[in-house]
Amino acid sequence: MEEMQQPQSQLFIQDLTSEKRAAFYRKTYTHLALAVLLFVLVEMVFFQIEPLVNFAISLTQGWTWLLMLGGFMLVTNYAEKMAVENHDTTKQYLALLIYVIAEAFIFIPLIFMAMYAAGEGGFHILSQAAIMTLSLFTGLSAIVLLTKKNFSFLSSILTIGFFIAIGLIVAGTLFGFNLGLWFSVGMIALASGSILYQTSNMVHKYNEDQYVGAALGLFASLMLLFWYILSILNRN
Template sequence: MEEIRQFNEPQVQEPMVADLAQEEQVAFYRKTYGHVAGAVLLFIAVEAIFFQIPAIVNFAFSLAEGWTWLLLLGGFMFATSKAESMAMGTTDRNTQYAALVLYVVAEAFIFIPLIGIALYVAGEGAAELLNQAAIITLSLFSGLTAAVLLTKKDFSFLKTGLTIGFFIALGLIIAGTLFGFDLGLWFSVGMIVLAAGSILYQTSQMVHKYKQEQYVAASLGLFGALMLLFWYVLSILSSD
């Protein structure tokens, strides 16, 4: 009888972050953004290590042209999907950290050609260029996330538009790669708009769709949106 009674007892659902007490929300946000900062530092460290290994740099550049670039994008998308499913599909903290590390390493690898080109274009001003891109990216990211946290607005409605936008962007990238035309400045501007929308959406998801112990998974989504924004900010600055 005891077993039947336990079986019939309703399970207590863990509350979403938006339903927590203010102190618990603050603690969740602190953990999430702390992990985003940690992911950024890990990205910088891994990127620096990659650039010290010529074989990795040459391999990354060899994939940056023609149809092999599509293979690289496909591999990156697979790694991204795998990392997100790993982080969201388990409550095991070690698995979530493994997913975050996998995602950071994948980001660091795909950034090699872009950062390499930026370093070549900027020459002696390379450090200043990277700092400018980082400052612009962090300023936009901070402003967008602050807007969500202060207003508590749910931006879930952006999901459909973002999905359509990213599929259109992917189609343009594939067409540009296959037919050899430059997507140009306005494509990068459009991608920055998409990245901004993604930051609003991911921050909103963190508030309204994540539970108290999912801060590692929440940080992965925010880090991905942050790096997408950084990619196209750096692309624009490198093209000047």
């Protein structure tokens, strides 16, 4: 009896030829760039809908902020599972779309603060945060792509870190204390670790047909990094 072979579409990236790996990386980063562009476009549309902006801002106070974060985490978990556990490209695209829209909504209060509380300097803050985020993201991604090092060992560290962060956010919201600058710095470190982990997954974990799912994982880490860099710049 002939040995059953894994279908070509199910091959892991590390098992492919260098040409096919390069094609997978191009598709992944192209979809990441498209996700960022879609995020910007959706955000612009959202800011044209004043009731939606007011509603999002109203959710930042007290326990309603926890509900908003909880809803966002549920959407994130659903979208990531749909993207990563599916080999159906249509479902992966749907998951990416859902996630981008959810990110655009939760970013409304933070961008509002940057654009309106900072006055004319709002756009400068956003562009500065974007440049810093992309620079750090590029550097971290290059480390993985050039060294081919497997950063899967970061999984447990990131899980513990995110649970601690969620606990601090909940405590800060319920008891009314400001988490401060160092919390944002710690979250930037956590987001940086997540970028290393997600890029490593792209190199070692995904199948050839999961470039949309890989892009979603990278997009999630990129936006987390952008959130806390922008949060720090908003303090100035």
